[in-house]
Amino acid sequence: MASAPDLSQLNWVTTRVDAALGWARKFSIFQYPFVTACCGMEYMATATSHYDMDRFGAGFPRFSPRQADVLFVVGTISQKMAPVLRRVYDQMAEPKWVVAFGVCTCTGGFYDDYTTVLGIDTIMPVDVYIPGCPPRPENVLDGLMKLQDKIAQGAGTTLAAGLSVRPPELQVPHRPDAHL
Amino acid sequence: MPALAHTVQAKFASQLIATQRYREQETAVIHREGLLPIARWLKSDAAMSFDFLMDISAVDYLKFGRTLSSAPTLKTPSPLPYYMTPKPTAETWQRGVSNDDYRFDVVYHLFSSRHAHRLRLRIPLTSADPVVDSLTGIWASANWYEREIWDMFGIRFTGHPNLRRILLYEEFQGHPLRKDYPINKRQPILKTPANAANSP
Numbered sequence A: 001m002a003s004a005p006d007l008s009q010l011n012w013v014t015t016r017v018d019a020a021l022g023w024a025r026k027f028s029i030f031q032y033p034f035v036t037a038c039c040g041m042e043y044m045a046t047a048t049s050h051y052d053m054d055r056f057g058a059g060f061p062r063f064s065p066r067q068a069d070v071l072f073v074v075g076t077i078s079q080k081m082a083p084v085l086r087r088v089y090d091q092m093a094e095p096k097w098v099v100a101f102g103v104c105t106c107t108g109g110f111y112d113d114y115t116t117v118l119g120i121d122t123i124m125p126v127d128v129y130i131p132g133c134p135p136r137p138e139n140v141l142d143g144l145m146k147l148q149d150k151i152a153q154g155a156g157t158t159l160a161a162g163l164s165v166r167p168p169e170l171q172v173p174h175r176p177d178a179h180l
Numbered sequence B: 001m002p003a004l005a006h007t008v009q010a011k012f013a014s015q016l017i018a019t020q021r022y023r024e025q026e027t028a029v030i031h032r033e034g035l036l037p038i039a040r041w042l043k044s045d046a047a048m049s050f051d052f053l054m055d056i057s058a059v060d061y062l063k064f065g066r067t068l069s070s071a072p073t074l075k076t077p078s079p080l081p082y083y084m085t086p087k088p089t090a091e092t093w094q095r096g097v098s099n100d101d102y103r104f105d106v107v108y109h110l111f112s113s114r115h116a117h118r119l120r121l122r123i124p125l126t127s128a129d130p131v132v133d134s135l136t137g138i139w140a141s142a143n144w145y146e147r148e149i150w151d152m153f154g155i156r157f158t159g160h161p162n163l164r165r166i167l168l169y170e171e172f173q174g175h176p177l178r179k180d181y182p183i184n185k186r187q188p189i190l191k192t193p194a195n196a197a198n199s200p
């Protein structure tokens, strides 16, 4: 006579499946490079043979958001570009992750003006920030490995619906008299 | 060879405000009424034949020479580095008109590929009536430059076939390169709770 399944055993099986999925996903990153500015040169240096992103399983850019897991936002994002970027993000299928590549995408960088978005985390969730203007390829690979760790753990802020909100100490207040 | 700007002066004396020559670069400061006849003549005259309108830009002199920013406010090393030392007076720049009466300048750069010479035209405009004739009928390259100047400075070009914003979006209020536009006033199209905190 068959005994009832042991639930604790089942839990153990599902955790192992998650771990296996995470392990598989972290080495098969299909990235969507959203390249708008000078950081793109450093992205290309990282992606091509000298630094070879393919070693990390992230060698294959997809130029359709439907087929991509990781959105690489590379370069300055202007206010006019923001709705486009957000639409690309919304079109990607879950699970998905976002990498802010370069200080322009992290905080707006040195652009404090009428045209630049002050960090893409004001318009969408971000998983990994890679600062630098532009970041060196080693720095990018470091960020990529951090992302892999995050993927392996099954974590991803983008899985939770809604926008991330910057912590208060990172918010930049508008200064109407800054030009005087 | 007589200076180009002086040739313009001899022919269009009533339209001319000033001529300038600085390091072999010649400038004619003219009234806006004279722009179309002078431009037509510069293009068609055999000795001029300016067939290439290289560039149009504009300048806003609202705070020129008046704000603290023209005096060094930072603590600077002594002696001053070369780029902060005052220029000799002979080289200080004369605009030709007063900044109080004329807020804007529209600047045209012309080049002749036949004679390989260049000429700059400047047209002072008042802040109450920043309007000048469009050159699209003479040089087609004026089209996008004039749209950009409309976008950034709010200077209108009469006779332009399609005077719309070229870089910014239609919802944008104001003209960001005017000196009275707040330097970091943002007008996001995509509004979110996070960027609302950063927008006025």
Ligand code: SF4
Pocket: A037, A038, A039, A040, A074, A075, A076, A101, A102, A103, A104, A105, A109, A132, A133, A134, A135
């Ligand atoms: S972070 Fe620096 S290098 Fe990268 S896009 Fe911005 S300005 Fe260019």
